[in-house]
Amino acid sequence: MEEYSGDEVSFNSDEASVSVKECIENIIGGVDYNQNKVNQWTASIVEHSLTQLVKQGRPFKFIVNCAIMQKSGAGLHTANSCYWDTATDGSCTVRWENRTMYCVVSVFAVAVTL
Amino acid sequence: MSDLAKEKAARLLKKRASVSSLGSHEVKAKETAGRTKDSLSTVSYMDEPGHHDDNLRPAVQMENTYQMGPYRRFPVITVNDILKDVLASYLQEEKYEADLCRQMTKTISEVIKGRVKELMVPRYKIIVLISIGQLGDQNVRMGSRCLWDSSNDTFSSHTFKNSSLFAVANVYAVYFE
Numbered sequence: 001m002e003e004y005s006g007d008e009v010s011f012n013s014d015e016a017s018v019s020v021k022e023c024i025e026n027i028i029g030g031v032d033y034n035q036n037k038v039n040q041w042t043a044s045i046v047e048h049s050l051t052q053l054v055k056q057g058r059p060f061k062f063i064v065n066c067a068i069m070q071k072s073g074a075g076l077h078t079a080n081s082c083y084w085d086t087a088t089d090g091s092c093t094v095r096w097e098n099r100t101m102y103c104v105v106s107v108f109a110v111a112v113t114l
Numbered sequence: 115m116s117d118l119a120k121e122k123a124a125r126l127l128k129k130r131a132s133v134s135s136l137g138s139h140e141v142k143a144k145e146t147a148g149r150t151k152d153s154l155s156t157v158s159y160m161d162e163p164g165h166h167d168d169n170l171r172p173a174v175q176m177e178n179t180y181q182m183g184p185y186r187r188f189p190v191i192t193v194n195d196i197l198k199d200v201l202a203s204y205l206q207e208e209k210y211e212a213d214l215c216r217q218m219t220k221t222i223s224e225v226i227k228g229r230v231k232e233l234m235v236p237r238y239k240i241i242v243l244i245s246i247g248q249l250g251d252q253n254v255r256m257g258s259r260c261l262w263d264s265s266n267d268t269f270s271s272h273t274f275k276n277s278s279l280f281a282v283a284n285v286y287a288v289y290f291e
Binding site for chain 2: 035038039041042043045046047050053054061062063064065066067068069070071072073074075076077078079080081082083084085089091106108110112113
């Protein structure tokens with residue numbers, strides 16, 4: 001995978017997806033769906049992802065959205081549409097699943113002019 | 115400057131080359147080192163191919179406007195009504211079907227973005243997020259957290275349900291300084 005180090009102002013989806021994937025693994029990797037805990041899982045996933053993204057120190061506002069769904073054969077579709085400056089803003093979506101549940105995390109980054 | 119443009123063009127090509135489709139839910143057993151042998155993760159970012167043609171310019175440098183905040187705030191109540199209206203009109207009589215809903219999510223998100231743009235609230239960037247799911251015995255939990263300027267930025271959300279499907283629409287509005 002090529003790495004682009006130039007152009008600080010544009011959002012790097014690859015780096016973001018890697019940190020989000022790690023957050024998800026740390027919080028729900030290897031556990032089964034549990035109705036009592038799912039509230040706290042979604043909250044932790046979004047909080048930790050946001051913290052990791054902020055640690056990158058880039059000048060962005062972030063929106064992190066997480067959906068956890070129990071596996072029962074039902075389907076789920078997600079779409080997003082964004083009105084922004086495509087040169088500087090970006091998004092990334094990470095889909096994760098295990099035996100009992102799906103997790104979809106979307107990260108949107110909007111540039112801030114400093 | 116042309117180096118910057120070349121880098122951007124190369125990066126955009128890389129993005130297009132790695133587009134993968136949403137909506138596939140196959141479970142693949144994947145052997146990875148450690149405890150996570152039954153988890154699978156994929157990364158996907160979808161880009162509409164047409165929208166990047168005008169993107170080879172470098173980021174625009176803005177001059178000071180000395181404007182401290184938005185002259186007109188984002189109208190959350192109006193947008194709530196828009197969401198209610200659009201979801202009801204598109205989904206009232208529909209039954210959940212994979213192909214239909216896949217297309218419907220994309221269409222609805224574009225429609226909502228268009229209607230919010232028509233409100234012409236200056237200096238706001240808009241993000242619309244739609245999820246449509248089948249009603250079954252499962253539970254779904256959605257959560258969202260935002261790092262932004264809470265005095266200017268806001269969001270609007272609406273859920274719709276009929277006998278065979280549910281839909282969640284989120285609109286985030288971010289003020290551009």
